[in-house]
Structure formats: structure tokens, C-alpha cells
Amino acid sequence: MPVNSDSQSFQGVIDEIPYISVDYFLYVQSSLALFLSHCHADHMKGLDSHELYQTVKTKPGLFIYCSAITKKILSDWPIYCKLSPYLKVLELNQTVKIDLPSDDCSDGHPSKISFCVTSIPSGHCPGSVMFLYEGIFGTVLYTGDFRIAKGDSKKFQAFMSNPSRPEYGLKTIDHIYLDCTFCTDAARTFPSRQTSVEKTIALVNSWIAKSPEHKVLFTLAGRGFGAEFLFVEVYRKLNVQVHTSDFKHKIYSNLPDIKNAISRQPTTSIHACSEGRASSKTHSSPCFKDSNKVLTIRLSTQWHLMDGKNVDSRVVVDEGGIQRVLFSMHSSLEEIQDMAQTLKPRKVTPIAKPDPVTTETIAQLLDCKVKMPTSRFRSRHDD
Ligand SMILES: [Zn+2]
Numbered sequence: 001m002p003v004n005s006d007s008q009s010f011q012g013v014i015d016e017i018p019y020i021s022v023d024y025f026l027y028v029q030s031s032l033a034l035f036l037s038h039c040h041a042d043h044m045k046g047l048d049s050h051e052l053y054q055t056v057k058t059k060p061g062l063f064i065y066c067s068a069i070t071k072k073i074l075s076d077w078p079i080y081c082k083l084s085p086y087l088k089v090l091e092l093n094q095t096v097k098i099d100l101p102s103d104d105c106s107d108g109h110p111s112k113i114s115f116c117v118t119s120i121p122s123g124h125c126p127g128s129v130m131f132l133y134e135g136i137f138g139t140v141l142y143t144g145d146f147r148i149a150k151g152d153s154k155k156f157q158a159f160m161s162n163p164s165r166p167e168y169g170l171k172t173i174d175h176i177y178l179d180c181t182f183c184t185d186a187a188r189t190f191p192s193r194q195t196s197v198e199k200t201i202a203l204v205n206s207w208i209a210k211s212p213e214h215k216v217l218f219t220l221a222g223r224g225f226g227a228e229f230l231f232v233e234v235y236r237k238l239n240v241q242v243h244t245s246d247f248k249h250k251i252y253s254n255l256p257d258i259k260n261a262i263s264r265q266p267t268t269s270i271h272a273c274s275e276g277r278a279s280s281k282t283h284s285s286p287c288f289k290d291s292n293k294v295l296t297i298r299l300s301t302q303w304h305l306m307d308g309k310n311v312d313s314r315v316v317v318d319e320g321g322i323q324r325v326l327f328s329m330h331s332s333l334e335e336i337q338d339m340a341q342t343l344k345p346r347k348v349t350p351i352a353k354p355d356p357v358t359t360e361t362i363a364q365l366l367d368c369k370v371k372m373p374t375s376r377f378r379s380r381h382d383d
């Protein structure tokens with residue numbers, strides 16, 4: 001199920017706050033603040049570009065706002081580390097007032113600009129956050145990618161009108177830029193992440209108990225982050241560390257929640273070191289001598305949604321020797337609906353959606369007005 005065609009893709013434009021750019025770092029010369037929700041390639045377009053580096057270097061007061069973990073990841077990532085002085089950390093669940101440089105408003109933006117932003121954990125991958133923007137323009141939520149269980153969105157203090165008086169209810173949210181990756185009937189429910197983790201740990205445990213030569217290989221999509229929660233749980237339950245690539249090891253070793261769960265020792269029984277091979281059918285790693293004693297586990301979601309697979313009852317499916325575990329980093333349709341019903345936004349803009357799913361379908365599924373993202377190029381002329 002392909003997600004987003006180019007004509008509909010999100011290009012960082014928040015209609016209410018046109019002088020910022022979120023998760024999009026191309027053509028941002030006139031932006032006054034930049035925001036990065038998490039470290040996945042589709043949210044980092046242009047982040048490695050020379051233009052962006054020149055822009056942040058030469059424009060005083062222009063920062064890329066992100067979570068502390070995102071800053072740590074980028075600071076240990078060779079192509080992004082030079083951005084480190086320009087990454088400004090937003091502490092989780094803290095509302096911060098941002099005053100933007102007022103002498104650089106040549107685009108006809110108001111001469112003094114300030115607004116509040118709160119970063120809220122989004123449950124998607126290490127460091128991932130949502131941004132809640134509040135200002136004269138109203139209240140706008142940008143979810144980035146998220147996995148939030150049913151019933152959990154109403155627990156976030158940032159959404160409460162008065163956190164010390166929860167009975168006052170939730171804030172009115174004018175507009176949500178929403179992760180609709182699984183806004184489709186095919187993805188109605190997913191097993192909870194805890195269920196996926198427990199089934200995976202059971203699988204791993206029964207395999208590595210056979211002999212010290214029996215190994216497990218997790219295959220992941222490219223250099224993506226997202227399975228770390230599983231590594232941490234595997235280590236907590238089985239006391240076995242996961243061997244990762246040098247690239248990831250360097251990054252993880254600075255993340256206190258993850259560093260104990262991973263290892264540079266290829267002698268460990270569990271490996272996630274075969275980066276960039278997720279698309280191949282057979283998996284090998286220089287760490288293994290006897291491939292007959294390797295159990296390959298692939299964490300996936302889209303594969304499980306294809307015709308004829310019942311995602312409700314089959315968390316683990318054997319695909320010709322590869323164990324496919326349904327492990328979603330995005331909310332299911334029911335979880336997205338729960339968030340929309342809880343926050344009752346006046347309007348939703350999908351920042352990612354399955355290609356065949358129309359605006360009308362999303363409006364119907366979420367019972368809400370839906371607007372497609374504004375193009376960065378059109379918005380410049382409309383300002
Ligand atoms: Zn993501």
C-alpha cells in the first residue's frame with residue numbers, strides 16, 4: 001500500500017503559521033523556525049542539504065526545534081552532526097514560548113511573531129514527538145508519525161484546558177496535521193505493541209534455548225529507527241543484548257534507555273546488524289557461520305495488511321522460513337479514530353495517507369472536515 005503521491009505530500013506548511021516549516025527542510029530560506037518531529041527519512045527531506053546548513057548558519061535566531069533524543073541521534077550521525085549548534089531542544093510536555101526574529105519579516109509576515117509550542121511524546125520511535133502550537137492563530141497539533149493506544153490521547157496534559165482541573169475537559173483544537181498512514185479499513189486494528197513484543201520474545205526465547213549456536217536475526221528497514229523498544233524489552237526479559245551495526249551502536253551508546261540493550265559483540269545470540277537488506281528474501285550476516293541455525297524475524301506492518309491475511313489473530317506469520325511479526329509504529333484506524341474523537345478537531349490535514357484512500361474517505365472515517373496539505377510553492381505566492 002503506497003503512502004502519499006507527490007501531489008498530495010506534506011511539504012512542511014502549517015497553514016496557520018506559514019513562517020515555520022515542519023519536517024521539511026527544502027526551500028526554507030524564508031522560514032523563521034524549523035521543527036523536526038523524529039529521525040525518519042520522509043520527515044528529514046533537505047536536512048542534509050548544503051542550502052539548509054548555509055541558511056541556519058547565516059540567519060541568527062533560526063533554529064531547528066526537536067526533542068533531546070532527536071538532537072542526540074543527529075549529533076552522532078555523521079551527515080547531520082554539523083547541525084548540532086542549530087538544534088534547539090524542546091523538553092517533553094513543557095510549553096515554550098518562541099519569539100521569532102522580528103527584523104527579518106520581508107515576506108510580509110507580522111513584524112512581531114511569537115507563539116507557544118509543546119512537544120508531546122508520539123510513541124513512534126526514539127525521540128519522536130508531536131508539536132502542539134498555540135497562538136493568535138488558534139491551536140494546531142502536528143502529530144508527526146504516532147502510535148498512541150486507544151484512550152491515551154486524553155491523558156496528555158498539553159491537551160487539557162486546565163491540567164490541574166481535568167474535569168474542565170480538553171482544549172479546542174482547530175486543526176490537526178494527522179498521521180493517517182493506516183487510515184483505511186484494512187488496518188482497522190493492530191495488536192498492541194506489548195502483544196507484538198511478547199510474541200516476539202517467546203519466539204526468540206524458544207529458538208536461542210536450543211543451543212548456543214542458535215541465533216536470531218532481526219531484519220529492519222534500512223537505517224530506520226523504531227525497533228529499539230523491542231530490543232530494550234528483549235534485554236529486560238531475556239538478559240541478552242542485541243548486536244547492532246557500528247553506525248547504530250554509536251548512536252545508541254548515547255541513549256541511556258537503549259545503550260544497555262545493545263552490544264558490539266558478534267558472539268551474542270541476537271542480531272540486528274544486517275542494515276539495508278530488509279528487501280532480500282534470504283538474510284545473512286557476517287556474524288553467522290551456520291545459516292541453518294539462524295531464525296530470521298522481520299518486523300513489518302504493510303505486508304500483514306495485504307489480501308488474505310487476518311491481522312487480528314496472526315501476529316506472527318511464517319513466510320517461507322522468515323517469521324513476519326506484525327509490529328506497527330503507526331496507529332491503527334481505530335487508534336486514529338480514537339484520537340480524532342477525543343480531540344474533536346475542526347479540521348484535519350493528513351500528513352501521510354495510503355495512496356488509494358481519498359480525502360472523502362478520511363472525512364467519513366474520522367467524521368471530520370479534511371483538507372489536503374498546502375503546497376510550499378503555492379503558499380509562497382498566496383502569502
Ligand atoms: Zn516515522
Ligand SMILES: [Zn+2]
Nearest residue numbers: 243271273287
Ligand atoms: Zn551481528
